[in-house]
Amino acid sequence: MIERVKVAVVGVGNNVSALVQGIALQRATGNLVGVRRTVLHGLGVGDVDFTAAFALSREKVGRDLSEAIFMPPNNFPRLIDELPLSGVTVRRGLTDATEVERVAGELAGAEVVLYAAPSGRRETAQAYAEAALRAGAAFVNITSDAVARDPQIMRRFTEAGLPLLGDDLTSQFGTSIVHHALLHLLQERGLTLTSSYQVNLGGTEDFRNLVENGNTKMQSKLNALTAHESAADKVEIAPLGYLPHLESHKVAHINIEAQTWGGTPVSLDLKLKVHDPSGGAGVTVDLIRMAANALRHRHAGYVAEATPLLKSPPGTSI
Amino acid sequence: MIERVKVAVVGVGNNVSALVQGIALQRATGNLVGVRRTVLHGLGVGDVDFTAAFALSREKVGRDLSEAIFMPPNNFPRLIDELPLSGVTVRRGLTDATEVERVAGELAGAEVVLYAAPSGRRETAQAYAEAALRAGAAFVNITSDAVARDPQIMRRFTEAGLPLLGDDLTSQFGTSIVHHALLHLLQERGLTLTSSYQVNLGGTEDFRNLVENGNTKMQSKLNALTAHESAADKVEIAPLGYLPHLESHKVAHINIEAQTWGGTPVSLDLKLKVHDPSGGAGVTVDLIRMAANALRHRHAGYVAEATPLLKSPPGTSI
Amino acid sequence: MIERVKVAVVGVGNNVSALVQGIALQRATGNLVGVRRTVLHGLGVGDVDFTAAFALSREKVGRDLSEAIFMPPNNFPRLIDELPLSGVTVRRGLTDATEVERVAGELAGAEVVLYAAPSGRRETAQAYAEAALRAGAAFVNITSDAVARDPQIMRRFTEAGLPLLGDDLTSQFGTSIVHHALLHLLQERGLTLTSSYQVNLGGTEDFRNLVENGNTKMQSKLNALTAHESAADKVEIAPLGYLPHLESHKVAHINIEAQTWGGTPVSLDLKLKVHDPSGGAGVTVDLIRMAANALRHRHAGYVAEATPLLKSPPGTSI
């Protein structure tokens, strides 16, 4: 029988809440909905165990992980009535490089370090990667901070024989994926794109942060859409709209105008409504299983099978 | 330099109007919009020549093909201001099997016979196939009548060393394709389908015919959607709606409800508006080029590369 | 302090379930959502008391009204955790005219008889009206059977000094109302309607019945839409679609194409999703209060203030 994966998690936000609860639900019911791969490299969703957790907020540090995930501003809903205690007490995360050694000690025994803290603090992200290196663990970075796409860090993981997966999670099912799939279908069927737009609205704290750093994110969205298209200049992305009434939902409006044979027009309008923070857990659990499998089979550095799950894999610009 | 393909066309409806005009536009401008493959087996869209045409309506027989395509009830719009005469006079089509010999004589010189008459007259379709056989031409059937999927006819073409492509054209971009692509994306990303529906509205004569024979078409649509899905019982297709005000447009409303990680809901609503008869020409011109290429390279019988362009290829039920 | 209205109800379907539960919720919380008039003629929503109830189904007859409303095929959801018993036992309804006298006796003490049985049995509806007449009660008919618009019955109520309100409830908020409001707005702002369509989808038993009697309902919908418009010939209604996956929801797709100044185009697309059976209760509770007020103030016959709430008031064709 396969051994469960031992995971240390950095950051205890909505994504981790979805992940922890989904794993517990899988164990309790044997039948979690919305999973990409029930079994991946022999590992089920329920075969993921948490052995350490780090956060900075006073409300989370010192609590059991199963309680900390419900502390505000987290607002991902309860998926399961009685979530058992995890036995893992959330520790204080590192705030400067002098603490790398302390954290490396606390990571002892973990096979995979999942980095899921808020984006925007590259030095912190890299300090945790350093701690993972010292602790002999694989590192998975689901934030947009440059870790796996930093060639120097990748080289050090490779030399140490440790897997390093990242950066930046794709959503399991979101605007970019749907928009891209439709533009691709158009191209495959020989239609000519006339114009297209995308409007993104959301109500979470995370979304509010995005809005305040809007331009970067919009450029990144545009890159995602038009990577393989000759039509980059025909797709427009409206300013992100932070609408608190949407609460933990995200809404997108997509329009596509195109031409078929002889120029006759085709119009497509789409509204997509998703529940925001749950989008990442189904992808994260796959990255964890890929990282554990690579570690156990001594594949060092990056793992190619992760590419469809990442927005900024190694080789993309920092 | 490659020789142009000589095509005889049976039926002079909206589809053929789109085809004839698009080819002329390609020749005039060198840049037709909405083409799947600019060059296929060395043949451009402008490399298709019409050498014979057959119809039954009094308004069309005796006219030049370039005029006949604008006779009512055809209502595909003009794509090009001055369409040159084709030099091909539309002949009277066959109405019973005794005329096969006469038609075979009139097909002399054609490399490909394109069968594009109204669906629903299998014996007529097969009589034209017989005439093509006798004239030594490849046969392309874009109607839903069983020709290529009739094993006896396929055997005879194979024995005669002639290509036979069919049956029933997929649209270049329509409801089934878009709906299928989205259901497939859902599955690929690990979401669980809760329910889905599709509403189809149209305003053409062809659409009115479909509505009157609605059940068959709806079953066929459902088959198309759920062929590769485990979710056949979750997709519903509303009754077709014939709305004359839509004129030559087709409109579809698609709804998809699904669940991601832990059962959190995802909703997707889509409206698709296409110009009806143009949908077929971009696919037809590919089938013609595939058939000509097969004939010229002495590939007999069916050509596998045609499968993505056909609704009922050989092996499907009659 | 005003006296509560004593109501006898005929039919114990989803509409009556919504009504009974909403009234209980108002009493329990003092704050029912979705009410048109909190107080109407001095009567609150909680001032409606049920004193008798009639049904035919074996599962309902003999039970307390508060239990009978949850018997299948009723499927309106529970609005309130603990619904107190009503003290009213559902009696066997009448099945032929010989029972009018029996029912009239059982109506004794009721001020208002609410007729809410399934539509389509005009003789039964009129027999209950006769029983109400004999019992000295006002009559409210929310079904499409002709009672209030039958001039003979209206004359008898008027002569007896009793109010008679009907026929056929408008929904509180449904496709017809929204579509009509938008067409009206268009006209008011000077736009010219080009074309418009409406698609109606639903998943309830009631909706399935409608689909099977589709033509009448579509004509009635069309009448409702175009009563005051010069544009009757520009609005089209697609065939009703019974889609069981929608369960107790109704969905409508509305499209409007119009022209403003100089003929420049305007397009409007709308999707409306409502929870089906709740639509009637908010209107029914107003009709009950209007009828009680009329009875108490000795206004006989029809009451003009009811007109906006009815599809077929007196004077419309039977």
Add this chain to the structure above:
Amino acid sequence: MIERVKVAVVGVGNNVSALVQGIALQRATGNLVGVRRTVLHGLGVGDVDFTAAFALSREKVGRDLSEAIFMPPNNFPRLIDELPLSGVTVRRGLTDATEVERVAGELAGAEVVLYAAPSGRRETAQAYAEAALRAGAAFVNITSDAVARDPQIMRRFTEAGLPLLGDDLTSQFGTSIVHHALLHLLQERGLTLTSSYQVNLGGTEDFRNLVENGNTKMQSKLNALTAHESAADKVEIAPLGYLPHLESHKVAHINIEAQTWGGTPVSLDLKLKVHDPSGGAGVTVDLIRMAANALRHRHAGYVAEATPLLKSPPGTSI
């Protein structure tokens, strides 16, 4: 027979282009589409004559009005193949208060001065009002600059016996009107608004200007929506999106979530696509006719019938 209205126009943008062309089309065909009132106070749409025009751009000054309206950045399409010359040469507008006297002289003979220059230059707007006063003409301000709602200016027009109509045109059919009508319908039918949002996208120069001054406009939109509602805090307006590919179109996405009886949910989603600059002409032509009628009947100051056509009539905040 009624005398035509003599109008001097300030600003020669898209709105004036739509107006000039629509009037010519009405005269040529007798049947302009999209007009609110065919005849208003005895005046038809064709009864409006231009007698003077003012602009600042070098491309417009010195040209006949019928040519100047097609100079860039104007991009309102041609409604009429051959627009006759107007006989009015566009003059150089005023740039400071010292030119009021010159302009007043050039206004001689005009009954109505239509102020349609770009918004945002209150002093200029008021200088033209001063010139109209001296010339004895009525003044119509369709921009958002404060003229009619400036009590001091209104008093001077009233004392001079001259009509003054403004400020800021409502669109003939736009997002605010449709959104407001639906929120009003909801309230009228007794539903409780849960939340609502509005997204506005556009591609014109005017729209780009709005985006750059976004906050004011959004507040104004919010005010317009919630003036009569108790629900001001439930409506959210997403940031305006300038999407050049939309060219002269405006697109809005509106969502409304509400509750009916007992709290059961109702959802409404709407997409509205309009042709931007034409929205104002149908309203402007009514304001001109109201102003002319008032002048001819010696009604001084504001005219109440204009209120539904204005966003900021007298009494609103400046």
